[in-house]
Amino acid sequence: MIDSPCPESSTIGQNVVIEKDVRIGENVRIGHNVVIRSGVHIGDGSIILDGAILGKCPAKAGLSATTGEAVELPPLVLGKSVTVGACCVIYRGAEIGNSVFFGDCATVREDVTIGELTIIGRGATVENKTTIGKRCKIESNAYITAMSTVEDYCFVAPCVAFSNDNYLGRTEERKKHFAGPVLRKGARIGANATLLPGVEIGKDALVAAGAVVTKNVPSETVVAGCPAKEMKPVPEDQLIENQTYYEG
CATH class of the missing domain: 2.160.10.10 (Hexapeptide repeat proteins)
Known part of the structure; x- marks a missing residue:
């Protein structure tokens, strides 16, 4: 038809x-x-x-807290x-x-914007009320929760999990505090890392594989561990503005 x-x-x-x-x-x-x-x-x-x-x-599922009423x-x-x-x-x-570019089986919900030349990998999920900038890479099976912000040139490795509910979905109080993570320009998140609700990953910061991020990460800083702790500065040659493809 x-x-x-x-x-x-x-x-x-x-x-x-x-x-x-x-x-x-x-x-x-x-x-x-x-x-x-x-x-x-x-x-x-x-x-x-x-x-x-x-x-x-x-x-809308009966118990959904982030999907709005039908509009x-x-x-x-x-x-x-x-x-x-x-x-x-x-x-x-x-x-x-x-x-x-969307890999096979990717899902993108309503109220989402995705900037030019971004890649959304195979099986990745981008939930509602989320903004993703230009030239980002969201790798296979990554989960970008509702109400998240990913700025330009960010990298999210396979199987990374974003979260937006510190209360794990029991009390009504939780609805006042929903917030997805914020990734500032050029931030990089390693495979299988978990970002707790509302954390901000600073510009050009790097979260190591498997880390659990419970608090904000300063710009141009490497963090690792569970919970994630500051390890060292990001090397100068790794900063986004020093890459040949960077256009501001």
């Missing part, structure tokens, strides 16, 4: 569902068994691989040259910048 026009330069696979008011740019490639809900905007040169679902509306969300917008991997789910109300 295709209810929206598709430019002649774009191609559509088999068993594709495209609802009303979808905008498809030039030279877009859509694979098999893709579902595109109403209102989605797909920029020129984008690639949507098999089984992806674009523009899904959120469903009319703006359309999902994909910029130019976006690649959406097989079986990805990207919700209505997300805004995706140019040349963003």
Whole structure:
């Protein structure tokens, strides 16, 4: 079923569902068994691989504390040259910048913005009310909790876990204190690290693999351990402004 026009330069696979008011740019490639809900905007040169679902509306679980009541969300917008991997789910109300890449099975919730040239790895989850900047790498199976902020040029290794609820979901008081972690520009998080609610990882700071971060990390500082403790400064040649690809 295709209810929206598709430019002649774009191609559509088999068993594709495209609802009303979808905008498809030039030279877009859509694979098999893709579902595109109403209102989605797909920029020129984008690639949507098999089984992806674009523009899904959120469903609120009875005990969910971070999913709002049903409201009319703006359309999902994909910029130019976006690649959406097989079986990805990207919700209505997300805004995706140019040349963003999603690995297979990644999930992005509503009220999320992702900047240009960012990579969201295979199986990664980005929850609602989250902002991710440009040229970031969120690696496979990372979990970015709701209400998090990841600034430009950040790196999040595989299986990193963000958290936003210090009360572990029992008292109503907890709802006053929800806050995801904040990663300042160029921050790097090693594999399997855990970031507790509301911690701020300073500009160009580095969190070692397996660390549990319970308090703010100063800029340009390496932390490690459980709980994480300051170890040493980040070497000068590792600072983001000293990299050839850095554009400010």
